[in-house]
Every structure is written in structure tokens, then in C-alpha cells.
Amino acid sequence: MRLYRLITEPDSAKFCHRVTExxxxxxxxxxxxxxxxxxxxxxxxxxxxxxxxxxxETYTPETKLGAW
Known part of the structure; x- marks a missing residue:
């Protein structure tokens, strides 16, 4: 299975930390x-x-992307 997320955040260090995580x-x-x-x-x-x-794994709309 291939998962996709779009991480968004105001331009700040927090955005960089979320992408780094x-x-x-x-x-x-x-x-x-x-x-x-x-x-x-x-x-x-x-x-x-x-x-x-x-x-x-099998994708469903209930898949919690942030948990991966």
C-alpha cells in the first residue's frame, strides 16, 4: 500500500519539524x-x-495516516 499526506503549517520552525518527523x-x-x-x-x-x-496493509478511508 502506498500512503500520501500533505503536511501544511504556517511558515515556521514547527513546519520544518513536522516534515523532519x-x-x-x-x-x-x-x-x-x-x-x-x-x-x-x-x-x-x-x-x-x-x-x-x-x-x-490495505487502505481504507479510516486509515490513520499520521499513525504511520
Missing amino acids: ALNKGWELQGSPTMTYDATKGVTMCGQAVVKHVDG
């Missing part, structure tokens, strides 16, 4: 990071897609 749990970067300005909140938002291969 995912990488250390076996997730791999998928594509380039993205940034956009949220004028409503007045913050720059970051996003990074990550993927992970998991053997012996």
Missing part, C-alpha cells in the same frame, strides 16, 4: 514544497507532500 518515520518527499500567502490570517503557509510504502 515524517522523514524520520520513513515517509519520503513527493515533489517540491509549496508556499502561499493567506491574506485572511496574514501568514505565509507552507505545504509538503510525503509518501510512504507500507507492506501487508
Whole structure:
């Protein structure tokens, strides 16, 4: 099974820590990071897609992606 997550967070060290944590749990970067300005909140938002291969599992909509 292949899992996909999009990690989003305001542009801060917390975003980098979330991506780093995912990488250390076996997730791999998928594509380039993205940034956009949220004028409503007045913050720059970051996003990074990550993927992970998991053997012996079957995906369902109830799969808790953050648990992997």
C-alpha cells in the first residue's frame, strides 16, 4: 500500500519539524514544497507532500495516516 499526506503549517520552525518527523518515520518527499500567502490570517503557509510504502496493509478511508 502506498500512503500520501500533505503536511501544511504556517511558515515556521514547527513546519520544518513536522516534515523532519515524517522523514524520520520513513515517509519520503513527493515533489517540491509549496508556499502561499493567506491574506485572511496574514501568514505565509507552507505545504509538503510525503509518501510512504507500507507492506501487508490495505487502505481504507479510516486509515490513520499520521499513525504511520
